[in-house]
C-alpha cells in the first residue's frame with residue numbers, strides 16, 4: 344500500500360512539473376493538484392493515466408469559460424474589432440490573417456493603421472493589406488491614433504464595410520499614458536458605433552510567462568477584452584498562461600497563431616490545446 | 623515578497639524548539655514559489671534550491687537568531703553570482719570592421735535594439751553602420767531605415783534577396799567608408815525551424831562576427847531555456863540582451879537563459895527609444911526576481 348502512495352506522489356509531482364513548465368503558473372497548478380489530491384483521497388486506487396485524465400478535464404473546464412458567448416448574433420451594424428497587446432506580441436500579423444479569413448468568407452473588411460508611433464508600422468500594415476486585397480485607413484506617422492480611428496470608422500460606414508479591424512501600437516500595460524490612450528480610442532469607437540467594439544482581442548505571445556496575467560488585467564481595465572489570441576504557438580512554448588488568464592478573468596482564447604503566413608490563424612480548440620500541454 | 627514569506631516560516635518554526643535539517647525545507651518551498659512566480663525555469667529552480675539548501679545548512683541558519691536575513695542573503699548572493707561573473711563588455715575585432723550580429727525569436731526587439739546599440743557605440747566614439755538582413759518581414763528594411771534615421775545613424779540596405787549578399791556588401795561599404803562596427807539585424811525566427819536556424823549559422827560562419835547577441839524578451843516564461851539553448855548550441859552566442867524590462871515582468875528568464883547558456887547578459891532594453899539601452903547589473907534584476 345505504501346508503494347501505491349509513493350507512486351501517486353511521484354505522479355502528482357510529474358503532473359505539477361508539466362503544468363509549471365507549460366507556464367500554467369503556481370496558483371492555478373496548485374488548484375489543479377489540490378483538487379486531484381482530493382480525488383485520490385476519495386479513490387485511493389486511481390492510476391497514473393486516470394490522474395492525467397482528471398488534470399486534462401480540469402483544464403478543459405477552465406478553458407470552457409466565456410465560450411458560450413462565442414456565438415454572435417447577426418447584426419447589420421459595423422463590426423469593429425480592436426486589437427491590443429504589448430510590444431511585439433503579433434497584433435499586426437494577426438490582423439492580416441483575420442482580414443484574409445474574412446475575405447475568404449466573402450466579408451468586406453477594412454483595416455485601420457492606428458499605430459502611428461512605431462517605425463514603419465503603417466507601412467507594415469499597408470503591405471499586408473495589399474497582399475490580402477483589403478483597404479487600409481491611415482494617418483500621418485506621429486498623428487493622434489484616435490483621429491485615425493475616427494476617420495476609419497467613418498470610412499467603413501461610408502463604404503458599407505462589414506468589419507473594421509483596428510491595429511494599435513504595442514504598449515506595456517504599465518505605461519499609464521499609453522493605456523489612457525487606448526481607453527480614449529475605445530470611447531471614440533463606442534460613441535461612433537453603438538455597441539462597438541464588439542470584439543477586443545488581446546494578442547498574447549505564447550511564450551509569455553506569468554506577466555501575461557497582469558497584461559490581461561490591465562487591458563481588461565482600459566480597453567476591455569473579449570478574447571485572447573495566442574500567437575506564436577508554432578514554437579515550443581505551450582501558452583499555459585492562457586489557462587491562468589481563463590481562471591482569473593473568465594477570458595476565452597478565441598484564436599491561435601501558428602506561423603507568419605496569412606493562413607496561419609486557427610480557431611482555438613480546447614482539446615487540442617490540452618493535448619499539446621502534455622505532449 | 624521573499625523576506626515576508628521567510629519571516630512567516632521562521633516565526634512558525636520557532637515554536638518547535640530545536641530544529642532538524644528537514645525544517646529548512648519549509649523555507650526552501652517559499653523560495654521555490656517566489657522563483658517560479660518570477661518565471662525562473664522549473665529545473666533551474668530545482669538546482670538553485672539544492673545549492674541554497676547546502677549553503678543554508680552549512681551556515682547553520684536554523685541555529686541563527688536572524689535566519690530570515692541570513693537565508694535572504696544566501697539567496698541574493700547565489701543569484702548575483704549566477705547572473706554576474708565575467709565582465710560583459712562588447713568584443714571588437716582588431717581588424718575593422720567588427721561585426722555584431724543580433725539574433726532571436728520573432729518580436730523580441732532586435733530591430734529596435736540595433737538602433738539602440740548603434741547609438742551606444744557612437745557615444746563611445748565608434749562609427750557604426752546598421753544593416754538589415756531581414757528579407758522576410760513586411761517593411762523590415764524600411765523599419766531599420768526609420769530606426770537609423772531617428773537615431774542619427776547610417777544604414778545599409780540593398781534589395782538583394784540574400785542575407786549573405788547584404789552582409790558582404792555592407793562589410794565592403796564599411797571598409798570603404800571607414801565604419802568600424804557593423805550591426806547586423808536578422809529576421810526573427812523559431813528555434814525549431816531548422817532551415818532558418820541553418821541559414822543563421824551559415825551567415826555567422828561566413829561573416830565571422832565578434833558578437834552574436836541573443837535578444838530575448840524579459841517576459842518570457844518557462845520556454846526561455848528551450849529557445850536560448852538551441853540558439854546557443856547552433857551559434858555559440860557571445861552575449862544576451864534582455865528587452866522590455868521597463869514593464870513589470872519579474873525577469874526570471876534572465877536566470878534561466880544565463881544558466882542554460884552560461885553566456886553573459888550584456889545589456890537590457892528599458893524602452894522604445896534609442897537611448898533606452900543600459901548595461902546589465904545583476905543586483906537590479908535580482909531585486910526584481912525576488913519581488
Ligand SMILES: Nc1nc2c(ncn2[C@@H]2O[C@H](COP(=O)(O)OP(=O)(O)OP(=O)(O)O)[C@@H](O)[C@H]2O)c(=O)[nH]1
Nearest residue numbers: 430431432433434435436513575600601602728729
Ligand atoms: N512564428 C510565428 N511568428 C509570428 C506569429 N505572429 C506574429 N509573428 C511574428 O512576430 C513578429 C512580430 O509580429 P507583429 O505582428 O509585428 O507584432 P506586433 O504586436 O504588431 O508588434 P508591435 O506593433 O511592434 O507591438 C513578426 O516577425 C511576425 O511575423 C505566429 O503566430 N507565429
Ligand SMILES: Nc1nc2c(ncn2[C@@H]2O[C@H](COP(=O)(O)OP(=O)(O)OP(=O)(O)O)[C@@H](O)[C@H]2O)c(=O)[nH]1
Nearest residue numbers: 430431728729730731732733734810866891892893
Ligand atoms: N517597451 C519596450 N518596447 C520595446 C523594447 N525593445 C523593443 N520594443 C518594442 O517591441 C516591439 C518589437 O520590436 P522589434 O524591434 O520590431 O522586434 P524584432 O525582434 O526586430 O521583431 P522581428 O524582426 O519581427 O523578429 C516594438 O514595438 C518595439 O518598439 C524595450 O526595451 N521596451
Ligand SMILES: [Mg+2]
Nearest residue numbers: 434435458464
Ligand atoms: Mg504592430
Ligand SMILES: [Mg+2]
Nearest residue numbers: 732733756810
Ligand atoms: Mg526586426
